[in-house]
Amino acid sequence: MQNNVVTNRVVKNSAVKNSTLVKAKNAWIASLELDFDCTEQRTRLTKIKRQGPLSVQKAFYPEGQRCAHVYLLHPPAGIVSGDELHLVANLDNGADALITTPGANRFYRARDNLDIGDSKQVQISTFHLASQSMLEYLPQETLIYSGADAVNQVDIHLVPDSIYLGWEITCLGLPASQQPFTQGRFSQRNRIFCQQKLIYQDRIDITAANALLHHPAGLAGNTVMASFVLYVPALSVQQRHELLAQIRTLIIEVGAQQWLSVTDINGLVLARYLGEHAQQCKTLFIQIWQRVRPLCKGKQVHQPRIWFT
Incomplete structure (x- = not known):
C-alpha cells in the first residue's frame, strides 16, 4: 500500500490558529456543542448548544447506560460555498460517548461567482476528553465533489488516561457516477494534543x-x-505490539495488504487505508474496532443502529 501521504508528526507545543473567512451572503454558519458527564455508571448528554442546521435528537443507549450513542444531524446533508460547520464535544471524567452520522457528509462543488474566500467550505470538529473518559468518533464517509473548495479539520484534546478511537474516511469525486475529482481543492488536518502538547499531526x-x-x-x-x-x-508496549500483530494478521487473512497498513507512532496505533471503495474501508476498520474495543474498559463492539437503516 502507498502509505506516504504527506504526514507531519509534531512533538512540541503549537498554538492553534484559524483564519477568518469572508462569508457569502447566503452562507450557513452552524455550530453544535455537546457536554457529557458520568453519574453512577451512566453517561448523560447534559448540554446541547446549537446554532444553525446542525443538531442531535437525544442520546441512545443500545448497549446499556454506560455509553451514550449520539447521531449528528445536518438536514442540508452537504456543505456549500461559505458554509462552516463547527462541532465541539466535551467529555467529563469517566464519560463514554460514541458519535456517528446517519449518512455520508458531502462537500459540494464551490460556487464560481464569489469573492476570494467566499468559496471555502469548512468543517471543524474539536473534542475535549477528561480523565478516564472515552470517545469513539466514527462518522460515515465524506464525499468531496469535483470543484469543491473544502477544509476538514479534527482536533482531539486528551489527558494521559483518556481513550480515543476515531476514523475519517474521505472519497474524492464520484468515480462510479463518472464524476472524478478533476478540479478544486481539499485540505484535511487531524491533530491530537495530550495535556496541551501536540503529539500527532496529519x-x-x-x-x-x-x-x-x-x-x-x-x-x-x-x-x-x-x-x-x-x-x-x-x-x-507489549500489548500494543500484540495488537499490531493481530491487526496485521487480519490484513493478511482478508487479503488487504494492498490497501491497509498499521503502525505504532509514539503510543498511537494508526491504521491507514488507500484504495477505491469506502465500504471496503469501513468493513476493514470495523474489524479492527472489534479487536481494539474490548481492550477499552472491557467493551464489546456494538454497531450503531443508524448504520443499518
Whole structure:
C-alpha cells in the first residue's frame, strides 16, 4: 500500500490558529456543542448548544447506560460555498460517548461567482476528553465533489488516561457516477494534543495543480483515503505490539495488504487505508474496532443502529 501521504508528526507545543473567512451572503454558519458527564455508571448528554442546521435528537443507549450513542444531524446533508460547520464535544471524567452520522457528509462543488474566500467550505470538529473518559468518533464517509473548495479539520484534546478511537474516511469525486475529482481543492488536518502538547499531526492538501491525487508519492490514483487513530494509554508496549500483530494478521487473512497498513507512532496505533471503495474501508476498520474495543474498559463492539437503516 502507498502509505506516504504527506504526514507531519509534531512533538512540541503549537498554538492553534484559524483564519477568518469572508462569508457569502447566503452562507450557513452552524455550530453544535455537546457536554457529557458520568453519574453512577451512566453517561448523560447534559448540554446541547446549537446554532444553525446542525443538531442531535437525544442520546441512545443500545448497549446499556454506560455509553451514550449520539447521531449528528445536518438536514442540508452537504456543505456549500461559505458554509462552516463547527462541532465541539466535551467529555467529563469517566464519560463514554460514541458519535456517528446517519449518512455520508458531502462537500459540494464551490460556487464560481464569489469573492476570494467566499468559496471555502469548512468543517471543524474539536473534542475535549477528561480523565478516564472515552470517545469513539466514527462518522460515515465524506464525499468531496469535483470543484469543491473544502477544509476538514479534527482536533482531539486528551489527558494521559483518556481513550480515543476515531476514523475519517474521505472519497474524492464520484468515480462510479463518472464524476472524478478533476478540479478544486481539499485540505484535511487531524491533530491530537495530550495535556496541551501536540503529539500527532496529519495533513494533506490536494489540488489539481499539485498532482498529489495521481503522484506515486501521493494517492497514486486512488480515490478513497482514510485513517483510524487509536489512543488507548492503558495498553503496555507489549500489548500494543500484540495488537499490531493481530491487526496485521487480519490484513493478511482478508487479503488487504494492498490497501491497509498499521503502525505504532509514539503510543498511537494508526491504521491507514488507500484504495477505491469506502465500504471496503469501513468493513476493514470495523474489524479492527472489534479487536481494539474490548481492550477499552472491557467493551464489546456494538454497531450503531443508524448504520443499518
